[in-house]
Amino acid sequence: MKTTSGIDINELYQTPSSMNEIPGEFPFTRGIQKDMYRGKLWTMRQYAGFSTAEESNKRYHYLLNNGTMGLSVAFDLPTQIGYDSDHAMSEGEVGKVGVAIDSIRDMEILFDGISLEKISTSMTINATASTLLAFYIALAKKQGADIRKISGTIQNDILKEYAARGTYIYPPKPSMRIITDIFEYCSKEVPKWNTISISGYHIREAGSTAAQELAFTLANGKSYLKAAIDKGLDINVFAPRLSFFFNAHNDFFEEIAKFRAARRMWSLITKDLGATEPKAQMLRFHTQTGGSTLAAQQPMNNVSRVTLQALAAVLGGTQSLHTNGYDEALSLPTEEAAKLALRTQQVIAYESGVTHTVDPLGGSYFIESLTDEIEKTAMEYISKIDAMGGSVAAIEEGYIQQEIAASAYKYQIAIEKQEQIVVGVNKFTETEKPHPALFKIDDSIRIQQTAKLNQLKADRNNEDVKEILTKIRNVATDGSNLMPHIIEGVEKYCTLGEISDTLRSVFGEYQG
Secondary structure: OEOOOOOEOOOEOOOOOOOOOOOOOOOOOOOOOOOHHHOOOOEEEEEEOOOOHHHHHHHHHHHHHOOOOEEEEEEOHHHHOOOOOOOHHHOOOOOOOOEOOOOHHHHHHHOOOOOOOOOEEEEEOOOOHHHHHHHHHHHHHHHOOOOOOOOEEEOOOOHHHHHHHOOOOOOHHHHHHHHHHHHHHHHHHOOOEEOEEEEOHHHHHOOOOHHHHHHHHHHHHHHHHHHHHHOOOOHHHHHHHEEEEEEEOOOHHHHHHHHHHHHHHHHHHHHHOOOOOHHHHOOOEEEEEOHHHOOOOOOOHHHHHHHHHHHHHHHOOOOEEEOOOOOOOOOEOOHHHHHHHHHHHHHHHHHOOOOOOEOOOOOOHHHHHHHHHHHHHHHHHHHHHHHHOOHHHHHHOOHHHHHHHHHHHHHHHHHHOOOOOOEOOOEOOOOOOOOOOOEOOOOOHHHHHHHHHHHHHHHOOHHHHHHHHHHHHHHHHHOOOOHHHHHHHHHOOOOHHHHHHHHHHHHOOOOO
16 A cells, blocks of 8 residues: 555554554454455444435445445334334324335335345344344245345344433333343354344443543443343353444544554453453444434535544444435435445545555554543543443443433534534524425325235234234243244235233333
8 A cells, every 4th residue: 555645655654652452363452344435434324204204215226336335224203112113102203204114015126136245234223123133034035045044234233222212112121131142043043143232322422422422321331241141151152253333533533542442441351251252352333324413404515424423433443434414414315415425435435545555644742532522421421320330220220311411512512502513503603594405204205105005904814913022922921032923924014013012011111
């Protein structure tokens, strides 16, 4: 590799302050691969899903044709909280913030013309993750794929839903049971699948600081590790399939230091819990640029914000990246905005030169010191959470929620006092011009989805459906692994809502 001036670039640069930490080796501060992006670029994902499966499928083909390497699926709110589109609670929300998926038939349409064995798919789904994964596995089988070869991620991180986001269904203990059932099933049957993406993204979107995002996310990760170990699972087998999902905000160097500290902290946490295999100690993560940093005022300024945040994620060593559209403070992204967001990643990857050497900021006095300080601050939070009995107890006591709320309030006051400048919002403002053309969802989507559901129920064998739903209810009661039975259920055309209601009848609903 050379610069544009013809100067040779080494694969790795080291200074006395970074000599003891080698990329690809414990504690992985400088990256999880020895050659990082010199060997393989990060996966360029675009988060998309809206309206019907047919419309989302068109967007997926558009993104794939423009160079997207992996798909990231957004689901509508009814799908996220276990209601079919025809349920009364779904009115006004079908297809609005993501795609409506009621049955395996919708999943077939969503991925029409896309080989699940050849593409990596990330699904942002939590309370109903087991059912959406079942849809995906069942579809892969119908395509003739070897399910041991399919790859992707389900977010499946319910603890952050209680703390920061709110799309939970069941109480914490049965929710954790479902998650560990997924760990156990996938470790045996779908070994390349990432069974959880432990999310700091939504914690940050709710108003946390960078250090809090790191602390609360890794504390949740510890809870998942302990739950799986308590179930008798081998940490060296299941931990390599855990991944993380972080936010990238505007404080450029703090974000880079946060990502570096995350890897080091996780390696120590997993080692303390018995992990001896390097892959079980590695923190792999996806990054999305900060949705809450996007401004409706002067929306083209968001292009600069997204570029800055994406560059921080790359310099921090991300394995996967989604860049937001500049118009997402106003609506779902238009095709133009989605393409520009993808091109932003491609310019960084192929034109900036930052991929030519591993951890290019390693050894910087500022970066190394900031990495240490973020780790120290985050560990203080984790120690407090451990003293409470872990994340579940800390959430039940309201500690994590209160800390996030206090930080969000402090930040908002700083904006109002102009102690924190947001360009185009509280400084360098302009008389508002008409907004660009926005992407809107038609309310008739619910009528279309209801018609599909009626047809599905008319076509299927409803006696088979009753039989498998009874089996799912019995298994939920006796403690056996739910996943094989949920997969059987979706293959017999049970709907998402029917499976969720069956589990509600056993587990109840969480009243947060």
